[in-house]
Amino acid sequence: MRVLSLDMGGTHIGCAVVEDDKLLATGDISFSGAQSLRALLPVIEQELRRLTQSVGMLPSDAAGLAIGYPGIIDFRTSTILSDIGKYADGPGIDIGGWSQKTLGIPMAIENDARMALLGEHYVGAAAGQDDVVMLTLGTGIGGTVMMGGRLVRGAHAHAGSVGGHFVVDLNGRNCICGGIGCAEAEASGSTLPDVARKWKGFAGSSLNNGDPTNFKALFEEAAKGDPVALEIRERCLHVWAANVVTQALAYDPEIVVIGGGVMRSSDVIIPFIQNYIDNHSWLVWGKPRILPAKLGNNAAFLGGVPLMIEAAQLRAAKG
């Protein structure tokens, strides 16, 4: 099956032509934040036409367009429910109609982290596993779930896509989601600069180099022994581990897959979380194995294939 996949972020859109478990072509559209999605649609069309042409096909030769979107998505109605302003006009836009009219193919949309989990389940770290939690540690924290081989979506499409917003510290930081002390507020790429700047001793730390602190710098300076970097790294690891404990209690997975750019430091992250859950979770059947994601930025592209299959099943069931 050939599918066109979009992996939409806040500052760029990854585009791909996928055939089964292979990427035939990939491209990228970059822009500055909070764009109008409507204004971007012609740019997306152009890029998809370029990519399909490069592999000798038309967009309409694909089975469909699969979109991973950074927000709360109702796959069953192809609706963007919320993206906290990542795109100025995301919720309410009829991408399905646009896809059908412009590309001649049906569209399926899902939360970006859910689509990455679909990819990892299809041909990645979660292949062969039916009960999986996936954490994506990046600008935000994605927390997505599969139980019994199916994505958990819930009555209003929120379940299994907002695990990064589970509370870990009830007296913690305010989050843009409205929550207080959720994992994303405490230890994500978007909040790390502020967390670091306010950390006791930051002024004298090697992290204080004029740039906003990112995870790459944090793990590098911690590895070099900077005491403040070590403290902040420990705090982030602790936040992620506590979040994994709650997700494991909530969904009872066999494995927990962790992805995102910070997993360059998986040699530190995986053992910490595995050790924490082994010792601090009331799971008497055993403990889920903590595994690094395998597909990196390609996970959501590849998840487009199972998503499109599910969308076709859904259309068939609707008659």
Added chain:
Amino acid sequence: MRVLSLDMGGTHIGCAVVEDDKLLATGDISFSGAQSLRALLPVIEQELRRLTQSVGMLPSDAAGLAIGYPGIIDFRTSTILSDIGKYADGPGIDIGGWSQKTLGIPMAIENDARMALLGEHYVGAAAGQDDVVMLTLGTGIGGTVMMGGRLVRGAHAHAGSVGGHFVVDLNGRNCICGGIGCAEAEASGSTLPDVARKWKGFAGSSLNNGDPTNFKALFEEAAKGDPVALEIRERCLHVWAANVVTQALAYDPEIVVIGGGVMRSSDVIIPFIQNYIDNHSWLVWGKPRILPAKLGNNAAFLGGVPLMIEAAQLRAAKG
């Protein structure tokens, strides 16, 4: 359908004969903690024979024996996986064999809080709702879930029964479950005496009356304006509210039902939690309504009926 129901606690066992949505007879077996369950079985038999006789039936006239048990239970295999020592010999005991041999009827066992949710869904606060989270605030905190009209159980029977152990304060208290800072460790009947005793100013508080602090005293003294009682009450409300936010994000319920003895103060508890979730949860479809449980201690008894129906379906499916 007539069912014999047991609601097993750490210090007593409630017994009932149930017909559909009515209790025909109830009884209670009291004892001190950590008893041998095996030693209690003859006492349970005697009480069930007494109750059935009182309504003119034999135990074997019932469709089955439904047990709500305080621990992690695998309903599908009728196995007690863990009860953290509530009974000295709970896990591993063959209650099903005992029931068949002694009472002549099949047995079904489920986590006590899950069975209470079944009851509230059957004829209580959750009637007609298919997506429900239920919190039971008592000695421990039960957190159970129904999605799409079915109990959430997960791959290893843990999911949807340990919601009281979701982390709310990652630097908080150690829990007997092995967790750190879970809701039960922070604000349950079992930990409240210690939380209160260590609270700043406790010595001068009206809570300091020689007895271990319980929720009844806490809410009474807070209502009278004792400043320490007010602070601790606020902390407990905050813990429960943060736990509800995480459970609502995790399972996407239409309603959250709250039960347990402390709900004598539901006039304080319900508005606090409703207000918290209205303002601090990333739920864009709307917010779940927070409702008090309706059935009190009878919830688990009544849950025995749907549990027995499900057990019969399971036996039929197994062939």
